[in-house]
Amino acid sequence: MSFATRMMSMTLSFQIIAALLFITATASSSTSPSGFTMDLIHRRTNSSSSQRSNTDDQLRSSPYSDLVFDTYEYLMKLQIGTPPVEIEAVLDTGSEHVWTQCLPCLNCYKQRNPIFDPSKSSTYKQKQCNTPNDPSCDYELIYGDKSYSKGSFASETVTLKSTSGQSYVMPKTVIGCSHNSSGFKTTGSGIVGLNWGPLSLISQMGKNMLGAISYCFSPEGTSKINFGRNAIVSGNGTVSTPMFTKKEEPGTYYLNLDAVSVEETRIETLGTPFHAVDGNTVIDSGAAVTYLPTSYCSLVREAVEKFVTAERVTYGDNSLCYKTNTLDVFPVITMHFSGGADLVLDKNNTYMSFGQDICLVILCGAEEAVFGNRAQNNFLVGYDHSSRLVSFKPTDCGVTQDIPRDSISAALVLQFNVKFVFFIFVLSLMRL
Ligand SMILES: *[C@@H]1O[C@H](CO)[C@@H](O)[C@H](O)[C@H]1NC(C)=O
Ligand SMILES: *[C@@H]1O[C@H](CO)[C@@H](O)[C@H](O)[C@H]1NC(C)=O
Ligand SMILES: *[C@@H]1O[C@H](CO)[C@@H](O)[C@H](O)[C@H]1NC(C)=O
Ligand SMILES: *[C@@H]1O[C@H](CO)[C@@H](O)[C@H](O)[C@H]1NC(C)=O
Numbered sequence: 001m002s003f004a005t006r007m008m009s010m011t012l013s014f015q016i017i018a019a020l021l022f023i024t025a026t027a028s029s030s031t032s033p034s035g036f037t038m039d040l041i042h043r044r045t046n047s048s049s050s051q052r053s054n055t056d057d058q059l060r061s062s063p064y065s066d067l068v069f070d071t072y073e074y075l076m077k078l079q080i081g082t083p084p085v086e087i088e089a090v091l092d093t094g095s096e097h098v099w100t101q102c103l104p105c106l107n108c109y110k111q112r113n114p115i116f117d118p119s120k121s122s123t124y125k126q127k128q129c130n131t132p133n134d135p136s137c138d139y140e141l142i143y144g145d146k147s148y149s150k151g152s153f154a155s156e157t158v159t160l161k162s163t164s165g166q167s168y169v170m171p172k173t174v175i176g177c178s179h180n181s182s183g184f185k186t187t188g189s190g191i192v193g194l195n196w197g198p199l200s201l202i203s204q205m206g207k208n209m210l211g212a213i214s215y216c217f218s219p220e221g222t223s224k225i226n227f228g229r230n231a232i233v234s235g236n237g238t239v240s241t242p243m244f245t246k247k248e249e250p251g252t253y254y255l256n257l258d259a260v261s262v263e264e265t266r267i268e269t270l271g272t273p274f275h276a277v278d279g280n281t282v283i284d285s286g287a288a289v290t291y292l293p294t295s296y297c298s299l300v301r302e303a304v305e306k307f308v309t310a311e312r313v314t315y316g317d318n319s320l321c322y323k324t325n326t327l328d329v330f331p332v333i334t335m336h337f338s339g340g341a342d343l344v345l346d347k348n349n350t351y352m353s354f355g356q357d358i359c360l361v362i363l364c365g366a367e368e369a370v371f372g373n374r375a376q377n378n379f380l381v382g383y384d385h386s387s388r389l390v391s392f393k394p395t396d397c398g399v400t401q402d403i404p405r406d407s408i409s410a411a412l413v414l415q416f417n418v419k420f421v422f423f424i425f426v427l428s429l430m431r432l
Helices: 003-031 201-205 294-307 410-431
Strands: 035-039 041-048 068-080 085-092 098-101 138-142 148-161 167-182 190-193 212-216 224-228 239-242 244-246 249-255 257-262 265-268 281-283 290-293 311-313 321-323 333-337 341-344 351-354 357-360 362-366 369-371 379-384 389-394
Touching: 035 148, 068 098, 068 351, 085 098, 098 148, 167 201, 201 224, 239 341, 257 294, 265 294, 290 294, 294 362, 341 389
Parallel strands: 085 190, 098 167, 281 369, 290 362
Antiparallel strands: 035 224, 041 068, 068 085, 068 148, 098 190, 138 148, 148 167, 212 224, 212 379, 239 389, 244 249, 249 281, 257 265, 257 333, 290 369, 311 321, 321 357, 333 341, 351 357, 379 389
């Protein structure tokens, strides 16, 4: 072996060692949990008293007359495609898919932002299928209130901008491109599904984000959503309850509601058909109001009726409304979820103005109980896929919270290291 070749092989071994070191560094940085926080938009919208549940692909009929409440929807901004186009989509823990309305429109509802044009994006790739109506290429979603979205699945770059201005880039995200949708009352361009299913936004973020999300919905101030490390809910006042899944709806987050208290009157689910040990209530950020199944709901309603002395007004069978302008006449409602998660709800979470009157916004008549976003106002609500717990922490959501700093550089570090390692190898080959 000549001196020159020995030098070369020494350089090569050094480079291989260096490369290995980088690979190790890469591995450790890519498994370290990341996290970031985003501001949400909350906007007035109308919710009717018919069930708005995004949890089921099956149509449900509404047995009661439509009472239109002035409610809020919580939307998140996403940048879609290359170059990125901003869309606003409804935050929905009650469904899986991420979709936006796309050109060409066969049938689009009116949205606030311009409609996404996939032909202008260089990273948009429609899923190709051999057979027509293949469920992995074409989709059809029908929500609880009969709204629907039909279109095709595509792989596309989705970018999320954190509150601190950093970008979290998700290349090759599976999104739905909707060409025929109707029945949505949203001002947004689509829906961001956040449930347990494999195509939800949180699932597609991968292990770095720990399968953890939390949000804090404020009735007035700035609402927030947290991902990954930033989504951990802990500290004074935090209570947790197990979440369950059901075979019929594998992605849906079910909680177990043990009882509801109306002031001091505790109404157990035990002994009613509503009682369960493996989940009886869907927690749904995409639904504005809370629904309970009829038989159990009437018990809660009777207790409220017993308490309130104001004059009753009737707007159809489903409403419980009173001629009053003060919340003082109403009882405090506490929801008792299994595992000791007792949520004492603010009166603004359970009652709502309707013209000159105030109504209870826990509505009866649904097949399935839904815990909606109004009732979750001013709680930091965390979903943790690994511990299978939903946690609640009473929080003034409009006030700036202490949240961990964003840490979303891991993916970039990974890219840099892979490039660096590749560079070293190319260098080595050139020298050989
Ligand atoms: C809500 O519905 C009412 C009556 O149907 C309508 O006048 C109002 O403009 C709607 N508000 C929004 C924000 O859509
Ligand atoms: C959109 O979908 C609905 C429901 O499936 C269907 O009835 C309608 O014909 C479709 N519209 C167009 C323009 O394809
Ligand atoms: C926790 O909360 C309770 C009631 O809200 C309060 O009395 C107590 O001081 C708090 N403890 C800490 C450590 O903040
Ligand atoms: C409840 O809502 C009313 C009317 O919007 C508001 O004046 C009041 O401050 C709210 N109460 C709480 C505790 O947020």
